[in-house]
Amino acid sequence: MDNAHPTGAPATPPPLGEHLRSPRLRAAMLVQQEALHAARAFLRGEGFTELLPPLVGPVTDPGGRGAKALDVDYYGHPYKLMTSAILYKQASLRGFPRLFYVAPNVRVEPEETAGTGRHLVEFHQIDVEIADGSREDAQEIAAGLLTHVTEHVWTAVPEILTELGRIEGDFADVRAGKYDVRTHDDAVARLLAAGHPQNPDGEIDWAGERILSLESDRPFFVNDYPKGSRGFYDREDPERPGVLRNFDLIAPHGYGELVSGSEREADYATIVTRMRESGENPAKYAWYLKEAREGMPASAGFGMGLQRLVRFLTGLDALWQVSAYPKLPGVVAP
């Protein structure tokens, strides 16, 4: 494995004890604590209820990009550790029309992501879902959440951020709520023009995302990913077949993707067909499809990566630096 991190930080954490004692981790955890406090306050203020997410289930988010779930034996049944609780979020809308989790996720990422500085096997996301919401509703909450958290952290612990080398002026646009919007097509065209070989049918790749993020001084949404690049639950635009009503939120200055979200597909027959299109056997999803058949509300929502958020706030190089118990892809750690 390549030991040099693209941004110059060491690629792998020190032994756990040493890592836990480091002043840098302590600073990061204080920022994380403030960020979580602010996130909960903001979402509760917007009428969301916090639920605690499930950890295992018969299926989880089928994911993509080669990441996979871990299997556990559940009374003789092969269960999965959650890679994302998206399916439960949708089902919960029947009782909780605005809900959020601070959800732990386990994704066995491909080993080549160990060097991106942006992938951990264990991480958390702030998972939000809005019944009858549109993409724009989800984006408004995501932007509001990022703005509010950033504002709070700069107000609560400015000295920690400054000591970590952060400059308050760099956060002016985020704190003022200034966000840009572009489409996936635009992003691809921009990357191709810059000589980056971006696949137009897929997610923006890591290197491409970094290029776009470095180019920008303010956060921006990327809308309209192509069908086939995301999970079956991202809703296809009825007006534009092949285009999804989804988005990412990208942080500026090279910190990359913070949020993935979408309007969700709620039509039963469409969900089953979309499962087949992603090579899935609908039988695995029996409990979820039962909910969908009985009438799951249409919705929109997103997940904001907590460690990515803290990395963006602290300006640290790699996600392992903002995780107390980091597990890098392909690296066996306690």
Added chain:
Amino acid sequence: MTALGAPGFPERAIRARARNGTAEVFPDPTTYGTQLYGPRTGTPAADELDRARIVPPVFMPQRLEKLIDLAREPEFTDVELGSRIGGFTSRLPLYLSAFGSTRAGSGDLAVHAGRQAARLGIPMVIGENMIPVHGYRRAGDATRSALLARVEAYLDAAPDGAGGVVVQQSTEDADSEVWNLLYSDPAFRPLLESGRLAFELKTGQGAKPGLGGMTVVDRAEAEQLARRFTVRKVLDPDGERQLRCATPGTFTDEILRQQLRFMRNNFPKARTWVKFHPGRDIAHAARTAWSAGADAVTVDGAEGGTGWAPGVFLDHVGLPLAACLRRIGRPDGCLLASGGMWEGGRAVRALALGATAVGLGRAALVAVDEDPEHGLERLVDSIALELRLLISALGKYGVTALDPEDLWWPDGHPSHPERTADLTGATP
């Protein structure tokens, strides 16, 4: 040699090739000078592909080109058989077909076949349902799976830069996340790093078009597999032997397109292959796959499959390989053909009809059954010699130079491909 049989297949001839190799291309040399030979009569009833004669022209401009290039008369040994197969470099226009999870196809014979395919520098396809049926190294289970044994045998023997391993996935495999498991397994890293891994989306097989895989299992196995497969007591009333059925999976053109896109997005370092059963809309299906970026499309004609299939399917269902190839016409990408391949003549016919390479399934199993160490190598050597003899006789010196004009059908079939609308009415 075990008790493996292949009724309806020229098993004796294949076993002879597995023992004697290239000598079997010719009449018995001890009869030379004492017997007179003409066309053999009483050969087994040929299918449509075998009925086509291979017809060299008199005038051969491509031989002239080769003569100029070589500055001497070209010979059959000058035929270049190296091929690009689905993104891999192969020393011959041949590959080892998948054997599936049947007992005959998933034991030691398959490991021997894999090792010999590697030495030959040709790709190997590993069949569906290997992991749901035979398991995989997971969660501390140190048992070597049948699939890993085959991959290790292949890697140990493969020459640098040639061949490749292709792993199929069908519906039940998707439940077991076969591709996901393999893509991140360190055992597969050498294949990924050398660009020699492909995943093949299996939508069907020649022996039972429209059905999923079927195997016979005993009572204990049936109980163990019942959660992942349909198991039916249709073979005897007590269920001593039971039929295990996989599902064929549901496809539309959009489902196929999206699954291929999904494969490319999720496994960018693996090649993307698709295998179809000989469906009436095969031309539309193949074009859909190529336009969605498939590196290879495999068509398994009705003569194909090692498998356990209902008799009515073996006798009555699916397009013959020749009809599949003619419907597809000039391929838009790499086209692989399988179904009853075991000697050079049938292979040349398929190549002339547009195939880039042909797959050996049953013939390979019979050959390794005859001689586990070198049977497949000798069989393939004999096929390679025939290919060189036939292609040079056509005045050509490379596989891609073959053309439908090289064939003639006595019963008046057009030698040029039909590329009409599929009989389903499904047009692109």
